[in-house]
Amino acid sequence: MTAATGGRRSDRTRAAILTAARERFAADGYEKATIRAIAADAGIDPAMVMRYYGNKEGLFAVAAQLDLRLPDLAALDRAAIGDTLAGHLFDRWEDDDALVAMLRAGVSNADVLDRLREIFARQVGSAVAAVCPDDPATRAGLVATQALGLALCRYVLRLPPVVGFTREQVVAWLGPTFQRYIVGN
Amino acid sequence: MTAATGGRRSDRTRAAILTAARERFAADGYEKATIRAIAADAGIDPAMVMRYYGNKEGLFAVAAQLDLRLPDLAALDRAAIGDTLAGHLFDRWEDDDALVAMLRAGVSNADVLDRLREIFARQVGSAVAAVCPDDPATRAGLVATQALGLALCRYVLRLPPVVGFTREQVVAWLGPTFQRYIVGN
DNA sequence: CAGTTTGGTCAACGGCTGTTGACTTAGACG
């Protein structure tokens, strides 16, 4: 039905599995997000998950692909780097379950940890290095602590005051922190 | 043997279970830390864990008791609050697995999440409120994002630059951040 | 029309888990 998309008949199923998987991994973590539950959410048989994604690890690898899409900090007004980064991360995480999924899953899965390390070393590290060649690794690490700390408290722990933060509050409070970590001292 | 401690014979076993449990929960998270593995580490039978702690949840509840032992911020020189807090948290976490255990476990266990929320609402919230009655909930939330972000990156994700931070670096970089979050703006 | 590929279902397997109850040993006490 509705061949309008032009894809093969199974593409809908693949997509349904992926959507259900992202939600389950983000909500329950890697271990508790069972293939049976994901398949049930997608309205199909668990065996289909194996057919299309090989095994649970393969499904997770596809479901938890994460691109922070960081802006080019070097192209910004130097004084606006911190605020821009804070706003960007806020926007990015508000509509993508992938990071929460990786945080929840990585906490108890060594492979996911490796990928998270690589993502932050590469994406955050290079973004920071582009504007501050002085000890970029330390600065990127500092940025990671504050950025991931926000994500942890807001989306995983769901601490009430942090859940209630508006975009403006995040920019106003965390922006200066990022600014100092990246170009300060 | 060695009745020097004066405790009952079973106290050694209880303590061995607890020690093994803390390490396993911190290293593997709640789901992957199996009672069988904990019992093996402690050199006893899995059934003993049930006898002494009822069930897995009961064991975790005892193993993951967490007291941040925050200093009385009001008794400090107001300008030293941030640095003192940064140094204290660093010291506290370097020699207590409990927080890492709760972070790893809480990520996939609703009850643990409740306890983490309560701990930070009460301990961090009241410490902050003691020195800054102006919107203490928001300020405590901000402190939590930076503090837990450091713990996450250093002990769970083990991001290389963050793992390499010295106490002096943590105080120098995070101290001013805490200072601004607690008494700034 | 027949035949072959694709999409999907079903029941089952082996393995690991938390948990239980019956059994055996060691210590304390009279």
Place this chain on the structure above:
DNA sequence: CGTCTAAGTCAACAGCCGTTGACCAAACTG
């Protein structure tokens, strides 16, 4: 010594998990 109790062992249960292979149905191809 005998007795009673606490401490510890052992084997097993039921349940859930990821994964598999045999089977069925639909749809495209000639």
